[in-house]
Amino acid sequence: MRGRAVIAGIGHTxxxxxxxxxxxxxxxxACRKAVADAGVEKDRVDALxxxxxxxxxxxxxxxxxxxxxxxxxRVGGVWDQGGASNISMISFAAMAIEAGQCEVALxxxxxxxxxxxxxxxxxxWSDDAIFGWSSVVAGYAMIAxxxxxxxxxxxxxxxxxxxxxxxxxxxxxxxxxxxxxxxxMYGDSPxxxxxxxxxxxxxxxxxxxxxxxMSAERAKALNVPAPVPIxxxxxxxxxxxxxxxxxxxxxxxxxxGRTAFAMAGLGPEHIDVAQIYDCFTITVxxxxxxYSFCRKGELGRIAADGGFEVGGRxxxxxxxxxxxETGMPGLQLVLEGVRQMRGxxxxxxxxxxxxxxxxxxxxxxxxxxxxxxx
Amino acid sequence: MSDTxxxxxxxxxxxxxxxxxxxxxxxxxxxxxxxxxxxxxxxGWLPPRTECPRCWSPDWRWEKxxxxxxxxxxxxxxxxxxxxxxxxxxxxxxxxxLDEGPRMVTNLxxxxxxxxxxxxxxxxxxxxxxxxxxxxxxxxxx
Ligand SMILES: [Zn+2]
Numbered sequence: 001m002r003g004r005a006v007i008a009g010i011g012h013t014x015x016x017x018x019x020x021x022x023x024x025x026x027x028x029x030a031c032r033k034a035v036a037d038a039g040v041e042k043d044r045v046d047a048l049x050x051x052x053x054x055x056x057x058x059x060x061x062x063x064x065x066x067x068x069x070x071x072x073x074r075v076g077g078v079w080d081q082g083g084a085s086n087i088s089m090i091s092f093a094a095m096a097i098e099a100g101q102c103e104v105a106l107x108x109x110x111x112x113x114x115x116x117x118x119x120x121x122x123x124x125w126s127d128d129a130i131f132g133w134s135s136v137v138a139g140y141a142m143i144a145x146x147x148x149x150x151x152x153x154x155x156x157x158x159x160x161x162x163x164x165x166x167x168x169x170x171x172x173x174x175x176x177x178x179x180x181x182x183x184x185m186y187g188d189s190p191x192x193x194x195x196x197x198x199x200x201x202x203x204x205x206x207x208x209x210x211x212x213x214m215s216a217e218r219a220k221a222l223n224v225p226a227p228v229p230i231x232x233x234x235x236x237x238x239x240x241x242x243x244x245x246x247x248x249x250x251x252x253x254x255x256x257g258r259t260a261f262a263m264a265g266l267g268p269e270h271i272d273v274a275q276i277y278d279c280f281t282i283t284v285x286x287x288x289x290x291y292s293f294c295r296k297g298e299l300g301r302i303a304a305d306g307g308f309e310v311g312g313r314x315x316x317x318x319x320x321x322x323x324x325e326t327g328m329p330g331l332q333l334v335l336e337g338v339r340q341m342r343g344x345x346x347x348x349x350x351x352x353x354x355x356x357x358x359x360x361x362x363x364x365x366x367x368x369x370x371x372x373x374x
Numbered sequence: 375m376s377d378t379x380x381x382x383x384x385x386x387x388x389x390x391x392x393x394x395x396x397x398x399x400x401x402x403x404x405x406x407x408x409x410x411x412x413x414x415x416x417x418g419w420l421p422p423r424t425e426c427p428r429c430w431s432p433d434w435r436w437e438k439x440x441x442x443x444x445x446x447x448x449x450x451x452x453x454x455x456x457x458x459x460x461x462x463x464x465x466x467x468x469x470x471x472l473d474e475g476p477r478m479v480t481n482l483x484x485x486x487x488x489x490x491x492x493x494x495x496x497x498x499x500x501x502x503x504x505x506x507x508x509x510x511x512x513x514x515x516x
């Protein structure tokens with residue numbers, strides 16, 4: 001299937017505080033822009049893949065959105081793999097197209113935890129809440145403490161990741177947070193759940209993003225202006241509580257990445273730019289190691305001398321990522337991967353021909369990977 | 375104080391894993407930390423649930439833990455996401471592995487000042503009454 005499906009169009013809303021906008025309205029704006037970007041008629045779309053809005057879960061949300069959009073999809077539904085949903089939906093869309101179940105698919109995500117409700121993020125975790133164990137950030141902090149212990153790395157690595165994302169976001173006119181970060185600012189930022197600081201944590205954002213997926217063949221027939229081939233994809237799901245994982249610093253990200261690399265016929269050495277899910281800096285560190293960009297504990301070698309910045313060894317999150325562009329879960333990273341392959345990023349990596357994108361949900365419970373090409 | 379009082383009125387949130395949770399907490403009320411042992415495959419686990427997560431068997435029995443464990447990881451909350459804990463900041467939450475195998479979430483108590491790396495340290499059970507329940511907590515072994 002390598003290269004047989006393409007991302008034909010991308011669209012997104014503004015990011016940040018968008019008071020008074022429903023997730024339906026946000027989804028529709030992103031979809032309208034994605035379809036226009038692909039240059040196709042709305043009525044050509046016959047599949048609708050939707051990520052559940054995490055902040056307020058409701059039944060049959062996909063059908064509700066389809067109705068609002070005046071659609072009766074041949075294939076569709078709501079996916080719930082947290083932030084990993086987006087790449088998974090794109091890969092399911094590609095497989096459905098390959099199987100002849102649909103021809104043109106919209107994949108879309110919207111949420112409004114910033115001005116709407118965050119209730120789903122703040123609920124206590126079962127019986128363990130009685131120990132004060134709650135919040136997503138604490139799950140990542142529990143992993144981060146073990147990671148620093150096992151690898152012997154200093155939090156400088158986390159600072160390097162945050163600094164690269166924030167530098168790239170500062171150049172991005174769409175980014176919610178456009179303040180570059182220095183190492184001193186990182187070190188001075190307050191603890192949230194130690195060992196994670198405020199500047200290790202992603203933003204909370206309202207917003208939406210959408211992509212149009214179709215076959216490469218159809219994109220050619222429809223004169224889609226800038227289709228970007230999907231070279232590979234993969235998933236992996238740890239599906240268990242953080243405290244119960246035999247090794248806190250091992251997830252299924254490696255399985256997901258290896259599946260995607262195998263499909264693409266590529267390895268980490270062939271990747272020019274990376275959009276890695278950065279809900280927290282620890283997520284990026286563990287994902288890059290799981291993808292074999294370096295051995296476990298050797299991340300400092302990539303980070304050295306601005307390695308994560310444009311011009312460095314592995315340019316990372318070139319639109320600012322979740323730490324700077326928008327805390328929206330995941331699809332914005334795919335959009336930036338598409339821009340890099342089109343040569344239209346505000347932080348364009350010279351001669352970038354391949355981009356790896358990671359999506360990740362829960363507390364590294366679930367993982368999805370995609371490799372884009374030209 | 376008012377936070378604690380209202381927490382007791384509300385009681386703890388219900389267990390995600392079904393009725394065996396009640397027996398687990400009842401044993402703690404009597405000072406015993408227990409876990410489940412599978413009659414089919416020998417697996418031991420927490421938190422309480424109705425089937426063995428390794429072989430899916432519903433055939434299991436309670437076993438008493440010795441109460442000795444090792445710290446797997448730990449964090450310090452500087453923000454109270456759960457408002458009941460606002461006045462306890464900063465407070466720690468840890469993951470420990472019992473010598474019998476199961477892992478659990480807990481708090482580390484009586485920590486000496488300036489303690490840095492607790493991962494791998496040996497700890498022992500202290501059952502403390504708090505928030506209307508007997509809670510299994512751990513302190514560093516001498
Ligand atoms: Zn069993």
